[in-house]
Amino acid sequence: MTQVLTVLTTTDGAAKAEALARSAVEARLAACAQVSGPVSSVYRWEGAVETAQEWQVLFKTAAARYDALEEHIRRHHDYATPEIVATPVVRGGADYLAWVERETAG
Numbered sequence: 001m002t003q004v005l006t007v008l009t010t011t012d013g014a015a016k017a018e019a020l021a022r023s024a025v026e027a028r029l030a031a032c033a034q035v036s037g038p039v040s041s042v043y044r045w046e047g048a049v050e051t052a053q054e055w056q057v058l059f060k061t062a063a064a065r066y067d068a069l070e071e072h073i074r075r076h077h078d079y080a081t082p083e084i085v086a087t088p089v090v091r092g093g094a095d096y097l098a099w100v101e102r103e104t105a106g
Contacts, residue, residue: 002101003063004089017055030059031103
């Protein structure tokens with residue numbers, strides 16, 4: 001069975017999040033991407049605690065496609081240090097995981 005990952009990033013606009021999601025799926029770097037938000041993010045940046053409204057994008061991809069997906073996110077993201085966090089899917093429906101594998105086959 002193929003290892004599947006969920007990969008999370010955030011951005012500061014709904015249209016930006018949608019564009020990242022769509023472009024990754026079109027490039028077959030993710031089988032699916034879900035956009036949710038707005039969320040309130042509190043973080044330390046350049047010595048100050050900031051609060052911002054962001055949108056999350058959660059990609060579903062095969063582990064073998066992670067490097068290419070990370071490169072894609074970095075290339076199309078406008079943050080200097082974008083959040084890119086991958087989490088392995090340890091269990092899931094076999095048919096869904098097979099679908100992720102098929103849809104991300106390069």
